[in-house]
Amino acid sequence: MVGSRPLFRTAVALHMLVIPAAAHEPSAARGAAIARAVCSRCHAIRATGASPMPEAPPFRALAARFPVDDLADVLNEGVERRHPAMPDFRPDPRDADDLTAYLEVLKP
Numbered sequence: 001m002v003g004s005r006p007l008f009r010t011a012v013a014l015h016m017l018v019i020p021a022a023a024h025e026p027s028a029a030r031g032a033a034i035a036r037a038v039c040s041r042c043h044a045i046r047a048t049g050a051s052p053m054p055e056a057p058p059f060r061a062l063a064a065r066f067p068v069d070d071l072a073d074v075l076n077e078g079v080e081r082r083h084p085a086m087p088d089f090r091p092d093p094r095d096a097d098d099l100t101a102y103l104e105v106l107k108p
Contacts (some may be wrong), residue, residue, distance in 0.1 A: 031102025033096055035059060042085065047106060053085065063106040073102040 020059060033043040044051040051056035051058050075089075075096035092100060 020066065025101070025105075027098045027101040028105050029102075030095075031098035032105075034091070034099050035102055038089060056086075059103060059106070060106040063103045064108050068100055068104050068107065071103055072096060075099055 032045070035043075039045055039059070040052075042051060042053040042056035044060070047060055049058070054059075055066075075091055076093060
């Protein structure tokens with residue numbers, strides 16, 4: 001167990017480098033977890049990197065392209081399929097707020 005502790009610290013440090021510091025605020029952290037669980041299969045959800053599915057815009061592009069408050073309204077109404085591979089996504093209001101808080105962190 002003790003031998004794995006430096007490896008754990010290294011993993012945590014690397015995670016902190018790729019996720020903006022503000023994402024560790026509770027609401028944004030929950031939003032990042034939702035993005036990881038629901039969206040990361042297709043979208044790049046971090047401040048850098050390409051989307052696994054080229055047609056899916058990176059979250060940072062959404063945050064830069066649209067007012068985050070508008071995205072919050074869309075999330076609260078439910079994101080309907082934009083293309084055949086995208087599932088319908090209807091988060092509850094708290095999850096929508098958390099995801100919006102994370103998107104706010106990604107704004108340039």
